[in-house]
Structures are given as structure tokens and as C-alpha cells.
Amino acid sequence: MKYLVTGAAGFIGFFVVQRLVAQGHNVIGIDNLNDYYDVNLKLARLAELKPLAGFTFMQLDLADREGIAALFESQQFDRVIHLAAQAGVRYSLDNPLAYADSNLVGHLTILEGCRNTQVKHLVYASSSSVYGLNTKTPFSTSDSVDHPISLYAASKKANELMSHTYSHLYQVPTTGLRFFTVYGPWGRPDMALFKFTKAILAGEAIDIYNNGKLSRDFTYIDDIVEGVMRIQNVIPQGKGVDAQGNAWTPETGSPANSSAPYAVYNIGNGNPVKLMDFITALEAALGVEAKKNFMPMQPGDVYQTYADTQGLETATGHTPAVGVKEGVARFVEWYKAFYG
Structure with a gap:
């Protein structure tokens, strides 16, 4: 088939393209190569991808309405895996307008392209941050997500709402994936593991928020990509009736599905790890004890993320396999090789 992968020079997009x-598909990858983080890392990922037979790269911004429309019209994609976005909870506190073009206008241009060219399945990146003020754990896709605490989270909730609208109005099959703290080789420099590793090796202190009393559902990149690859073959059909044979309604059905061809899944490890245990695993992999700078809680942060992954496991049979000690060690091995 012919695929569009947005954010192809990004962390997850890089592995999905591979x-x-x-598997023998033709892939057009787009990315605007912005400088939110080190462009050289994005270019290094692209250097790995460009020699691959069946892959073509185009530098294109999601907010370029005419450019995106022309791309869809000329290529007639079978499926779209939409991973590009302005990322980062903390960055959204200081640069909120950066999220309007990429995450709102950009998502709409992709939806319009899918509608106008009858794309058979749109899989797009949502985020665990949509759970916001929720305290019931594990976080379930059947829970309300109406109280985000960062603009980034609000933009991802908006993506889910926009997608449902297009699934309902135009029968575009859409699947949203709420990613939980993805880490691993080729990861993003703005994420904790990358920043901690760089600081520790430089002999600098690492900033640990809420005095280390945080936990995250760290999910290794291979498990994320396996989930993406499997779920893109599970095309939502719409829920005419529920499990008891009753007509699906918003009042009785789960927010994770609909009478429209729409679905949302958590994609995480399903096993939250204390931040201090994560740091211990990194110290072991580096063979260096970190200098620690304990800090208060940051605005926009949540105390815990914990994915209920039953929906994805039921739909795909995929169960995450890589634990934190192994995953962190693999990252450190890559980091040392890449940065010397």
C-alpha cells in the first residue's frame, strides 16, 4: 500500500517508516524539520531513512493548507499515520501559540486530505496528557478526559474531537493513540532520559521535580511501534450496537468508540515506574551516580501516568515486552555510540 507518515524525521515516525x-509498502514521509529540538538529530534520522527503497521524503509543514491538499491529491494514499505535532507539555506553558498551527490547523489539514481522497484509515498520535486532573488509575479510555492541565494536552483532546467529527460526518475511519512516555534510542532531547543522560555524563546535576515523587508509564519505542503497526490494520467500523445488543449511544457507550468509524486506544507499558527507580536504572547503565537537584512540582505536570492497555491488547494481541532496565541500557548504548 501507499502510506503517508507525518513527522517522519521524528522519534516515533523514524521507526514506523522503517x-x-x-514490509514492502511505499511511504511518503513529511516533516517541517523545525528547531524545537536539535535539527541535526532529525537530519541524522533522515540520513538513515533516505537510502531505503520505497521511501520518499518531502519537507512540508502541516499548516501549509495548499501544500498538504496537493500532496494528498497527487499521491492518493491508502493509509495515513499522523505523528507530527508540536510536542512538549512544558514548552506549551511559554509558547502556547506554537501549538495552534501544528496541532490544530495541522490536524485539520490531514483530516481534510483524508476526507477528500477517501483514505482508508487515519491513525494519529494523541497523548496520555489528555487525562489531566484524573486521579483514578489506571487511566482508561472509558474515562472522561475533560480537564486537561496544559495547552498541549488540550490540543490533543481537540484532535480526538476533530477526528470524531470527520468520522461521523464523512465516514473517515480514524484511530487515536494516547502515547505514554515513549523512550529509547534516537529519542527526543527534550525528554527526561535524554536530558538526564547528557547532564550526568557532563558531571552536571539533574533536576528532579516534585522531589522525585512522580511515576510514569515509561514505554519502550519498540513496543510503541509494534502497537502502531498492529492497530493500523484494525480499521474501526463504528459501533452499531454494544456488547449487550443495545444501540450504541454516548450515554451508554464508551468514549473510546462511537457509532462512527472512530476509536481511541491507550498505548503504554501498563506498569508505572517511580521516577527515582528510573534514575537508578540510568545510573546503573552509565556506571555513574547522578548529582541530584530536587525541585518543586512544575505547572502542567501530572503526578502519575498509568495506562490501562486492555483495549489495545484485545484489539491486537500486543503486550509490551521491554522493561525499564533493559530499555534504558539500550538507550545508553545508542547515546554513547551516537555522541561519542
């Missing part, structure tokens, strides 16, 4: 090409 998997699709390995």
Missing part, C-alpha cells in the same frame, strides 16, 4: 518499508 517498519513499513521493511
Whole structure:
């Protein structure tokens, strides 16, 4: 098939492109190569991808309405895996307008392209941050997500709402994936593991928020990509009736599905890890004890993330396999090789 992967020079997009090409698909990858983080890392990922048979890269911004429309019209994609976005909870506190073009206008241009060219399935990145003020754990896709605490989270909730609208109005099959703290080789420099590793090796202190009393559902990149690859073959059909044979309604059905061809899944490890245990695993992998600077809680942060992954497991049979000690060690091995 022919695929569009947005954010192809990004962390998850880089690995998804590799998997699709390995399966024999034709992939057009787009990315605007912005400088939110080190462009050289994005270019290094692209350097790995460009020699692959079946892959073509185009530098294109999601907010370029005419450019995106022309791309869809000329290529007639079978499926779209939409991973590009302005990322970062903390960055959204200081630069809120950066999220309007990429995450709102950009998502709409992708939806319009899918509608106008009858794309058979749109899989897009949502985020665990949509759970906001929720305290019931594990976080379930059947829970309300009406109280985000960062603009980034609000933009991802908006993506889910926009997608449902297009699924309902135009029968565009859409699947949203709420990613939980993805880490691993080729990861993003703005994420904790990357920042901690760089600081520790430089002999600098690491900033630990809420005095380390945080936990995250750290999910290794291979488990994320496996979930993406499997779920893109599970095309939502719409829920005409529920499990008891009753007509699906918003009042009685789960927010994770609909009478429209729409679905949302958590994609995480399902096993939250204390931040201090994560740091201990990193110290062991580096063979260096970190200098620690304990800090108060940051605005926009949540105390815990914990994914209920039953929906994805039921739909795909995929269960995450890589634990934190192994995953962190693999990251450190890559980091040392890449940065010397």
C-alpha cells in the first residue's frame, strides 16, 4: 500500500517508516524539520531513512493548507499515520501559540486530505496528557478526559474531537493513540532520559521535580511501534450496537468508540515506574551516580501516568515486552555510540 507518515524525521515516525518499508509498502514521509529540538538529530534520522527503497521524503509543514491538499491529491494514499505535532507539555506553558498551527490547523489539514481522497484509515498520535486532573488509575479510555492541565494536552483532546467529527460526518475511519512516555534510542532531547543522560555524563546535576515523587508509564519505542503497526490494520467500523445488543449511544457507550468509524486506544507499558527507580536504572547503565537537584512540582505536570492497555491488547494481541532496565541500557548504548 501507499502510506503517508507525518513527522517522519521524528522519534516515533523514524521507526514506523522503517517498519513499513521493511514490509514492502511505499511511504511518503513529511516533516517541517523545525528547531524545537536539535535539527541535526532529525537530519541524522533522515540520513538513515533516505537510502531505503520505497521511501520518499518531502519537507512540508502541516499548516501549509495548499501544500498538504496537493500532496494528498497527487499521491492518493491508502493509509495515513499522523505523528507530527508540536510536542512538549512544558514548552506549551511559554509558547502556547506554537501549538495552534501544528496541532490544530495541522490536524485539520490531514483530516481534510483524508476526507477528500477517501483514505482508508487515519491513525494519529494523541497523548496520555489528555487525562489531566484524573486521579483514578489506571487511566482508561472509558474515562472522561475533560480537564486537561496544559495547552498541549488540550490540543490533543481537540484532535480526538476533530477526528470524531470527520468520522461521523464523512465516514473517515480514524484511530487515536494516547502515547505514554515513549523512550529509547534516537529519542527526543527534550525528554527526561535524554536530558538526564547528557547532564550526568557532563558531571552536571539533574533536576528532579516534585522531589522525585512522580511515576510514569515509561514505554519502550519498540513496543510503541509494534502497537502502531498492529492497530493500523484494525480499521474501526463504528459501533452499531454494544456488547449487550443495545444501540450504541454516548450515554451508554464508551468514549473510546462511537457509532462512527472512530476509536481511541491507550498505548503504554501498563506498569508505572517511580521516577527515582528510573534514575537508578540510568545510573546503573552509565556506571555513574547522578548529582541530584530536587525541585518543586512544575505547572502542567501530572503526578502519575498509568495506562490501562486492555483495549489495545484485545484489539491486537500486543503486550509490551521491554522493561525499564533493559530499555534504558539500550538507550545508553545508542547515546554513547551516537555522541561519542
